[in-house]
Amino acid sequence: MSEEPVDASDFTQVRADMVLTFHKWSHPMFEAGITREVMAMAMYDMANDFEKFQQLANEETGLCFVERCKRVTESLHVIAKVVELIDNLPLRARVSALNMFNVLADQIGRLTLHGYTEEDEFSVIMREKAKSETYRWHLRFSDPACEPMQKTLTEYWEYLHFFLAGCSCYNCKWEYQLQNELK
Numbered sequence: 788m789s790e791e792p793v794d795a796s797d798f799t800q801v802r803a804d805m806v807l808t809f810h811k812w813s814h815p816m817f818e819a820g821i822t823r824e825v826m827a828m829a830m831y832d833m834a835n836d837f838e839k840f841q842q843l844a845n846e847e848t849g850l851c852f853v854e855r856c857k858r859v860t861e862s863l864h865v866i867a868k869v870v871e872l873i874d875n876l877p878l879r880a881r882v883s884a885l886n887m888f889n890v891l892a893d894q895i896g897r898l899t900l901h902g903y904t905e906e907d908e909f910s911v912i913m914r915e916k917a918k919s920e921t922y923r924w925h926l927r928f929s930d931p932a933c934e935p936m937q938k939t940l941t942e943y944w945e946y947l948h949f950f951l952a953g954c955s956c957y958n959c960k961w962e963y964q965l966q967n968e969l970k
């Protein structure tokens with residue numbers, strides 16, 4: 788991990804790049820164009836970036852910001868390991884794993900340094916995308932053909948969707964509503 792300090796513009800740029808990368812990877816046509824090893828290495832780099840982004844937490848980010856960065860970091864490590872093994876999986880499980888890229892893109896995209904206002908348009912758009920992706924993702928839960936891959940991914944899906952009690956940022960407010968809806 789680099790010791791270099793990070794600033795808000797690094798965050799905005801890296802976040803946009805990651806979202807783009809994951810959207811590209813989730814596209815089946817893209818599959819042949821990149822090795823799993825390269826994908827996994829890129830994800831470990833992203834995880835390092837997110838570890839550093841924790842430094843950017845302040846009174847505008849929302850109380851949950853550090854925890855969100857930590858969970859993204861940890862999930863990137865786990866999903867990178869899944870990616871390394873992805874070609875050993877049955878086809879449907881592989882498709883599930885690739886779908887996880889969309890989920891990660893949404894989760895990364897809706898992270899914001901402005902948790903209490905809607906001035907960060909990119910994040911607001913990604914939160915809306917996360918909503919529709921969430922419902923689609925939730926419909927996949929009961930596919931028995933994809934166990935145990937589904938189990939791992941579901942675990943991380945749930946891990947990335949959380950609200951911090953006492954945080955009133957828009958991401959936490961949405962998660963709170965969502966978890967009530969999905970009950």
Ligand SMILES: [Zn+2]
Nearest residue numbers: 851954956959
């Ligand atoms: Zn929050």
